[in-house]
Amino acid sequence: MWCSRMALRRIQRVAAVPLTGLTSGALRKMSTLQRVYVTRQIPPEGLRILRESGRVTVDLWDSDDVPVPREELLQRVKGVDGLVCVLTEKIDAELLDAAGPNLKVVSTMSVGFDHLSLQELKKRRIRVGYTPDVLTDSVAELTVALLLTTSRRLIEATHEAKTGGWGTWRTLWLCGHELANSTVGILGLGRIGVAIAERLVPFKVKKFIYADVAPRPELAALIGAEYVSFDQLAERSDFLAVCCALTPETKEICNKSLFSKMKDTSIFINTSRGGVVNQEHLYEALLTGQIAGAGLDVTVPEPLPTDHPLFTLKNCGEWTDSSDSSPQHLRVLSLICPSGLVLVRVAEQERFLYDPWSCLANVISFWLLAPREDQYEVWTWGG
Numbered sequence: 001m002w003c004s005r006m007a008l009r010r011i012q013r014v015a016a017v018p019l020t021g022l023t024s025g026a027l028r029k030m031s032t033l034q035r036v037y038v039t040r041q042i043p044p045e046g047l048r049i050l051r052e053s054g055r056v057t058v059d060l061w062d063s064d065d066v067p068v069p070r071e072e073l074l075q076r077v078k079g080v081d082g083l084v085c086v087l088t089e090k091i092d093a094e095l096l097d098a099a100g101p102n103l104k105v106v107s108t109m110s111v112g113f114d115h116l117s118l119q120e121l122k123k124r125r126i127r128v129g130y131t132p133d134v135l136t137d138s139v140a141e142l143t144v145a146l147l148l149t150t151s152r153r154l155i156e157a158t159h160e161a162k163t164g165g166w167g168t169w170r171t172l173w174l175c176g177h178e179l180a181n182s183t184v185g186i187l188g189l190g191r192i193g194v195a196i197a198e199r200l201v202p203f204k205v206k207k208f209i210y211a212d213v214a215p216r217p218e219l220a221a222l223i224g225a226e227y228v229s230f231d232q233l234a235e236r237s238d239f240l241a242v243c244c245a246l247t248p249e250t251k252e253i254c255n256k257s258l259f260s261k262m263k264d265t266s267i268f269i270n271t272s273r274g275g276v277v278n279q280e281h282l283y284e285a286l287l288t289g290q291i292a293g294a295g296l297d298v299t300v301p302e303p304l305p306t307d308h309p310l311f312t313l314k315n316c317g318e319w320t321d322s323s324d325s326s327p328q329h330l331r332v333l334s335l336i337c338p339s340g341l342v343l344v345r346v347a348e349q350e351r352f353l354y355d356p357w358s359c360l361a362n363v364i365s366f367w368l369l370a371p372r373e374d375q376y377e378v379w380t381w382g383g
């Protein structure tokens with residue numbers, strides 16, 4: 001995901017604070033310019049602010065394609081006053097020791113800060129800047145995109161179309177699950193979770209539920225979400241979006257225990273950090289059909305090796321079970337009868353969304369038992 005200009009401005013501000021915040025007396029006393037190391041080729045307007053401040057010298061790892069190697073980083077940070085980093089750099093005790101006592105501020109151009117050892121930074125009284133908020137819309141959009149891609153099996157369908165797998169129209173082939181009337185669960189309700197839910201409302205989601213370390217009533221009220229236990233979240237969600245930060249408490253919180261409680265029709269989406277998921281357990285859950293599919297924006301490591309087992313699954317990004325229901329198809333069933341082709345549209349029957357066979361049985365029983373006309377619409381065609 002890309003940081004916006006706003007993110008850049010914010011990080012520039014944060015990085016500049018300890019420098020510009022000095023009194024003029026203190027500045028006069030400075031015998032040398034403060035040194036800042038930037039670990040990635042950040043957009044030029046950010047660098048310009050630092051360079052044109054006249055107060056710092058900037059040393060830059062001048063690449064966006066290759067992260068600065070650890071050994072190089074440990075050398076480069078020696079004696080710096082400020083460090084601008086991104087999420088590929090682990091800012092831990094080793095690095096802070098290598099930097100030494102001059103280091104006063106670390107700014108990371110990221111929303112997540114799990115790569116920073118906050119305890120070590122606090123111990124050394126080093127100020128920290130990060131860029132919350134700036135990716136909220138992007139991540140929410142991406143989550144919805146992943147959710148629809150996975151539940152609607154778009155990648156698998158594209159593959160089939162390209163490789164000749166699309167033989168003929170089949171009743172339930174590549175059918176997905178729809179958001180309408182579903183329960184969407186959010187693990188970790190914050191700005192991003194709310195933004196996701198706001199975007200899903202027009203899809204007619206029936207219920208939003210969330211689990212977190214504690215209820216978040218103000219945020220929950222914005223989307224009418226119900227606070228539930230972690231277990232209930234697993235059991236009730238048709239779609240489960242993981243939005244929590246990676247902390248020691250959330251590390252691999254999505255594991256066998258969670259997946260085993262989820263419905264076999266449910267879709268798992270992770271746009272937070274790969275570390276919140278036990279990938280082996282996820283792989284098993286997908287392989288065995290314990291859950292229907294997973295859409296992953298984040299993994300451990302990133303990128304995943306191309307021969308990683310998750311890439312062998314069709315339902316990671318899409319799913320394989322072609323016996324699942326498609327509400328669009330099931331709402332309009334075709335029955336051949338002597339008088340021609342009859343289309344029967346069953347009136348609002350939410351239950352049908354998830355159970356194709358009861359839907360079929362009900363349509364037939366409607367037909368045979370001549371139910372009230374307001375329960376269905378009939379078009380006859382032919383003689």
Ligand SMILES: O=C(O)[C@H](O)CO
Pocket residue numbers: 001002087109110111112113135
């Ligand atoms: O933490 C962040 O800023 C994002 O994950 C970057 O992609």
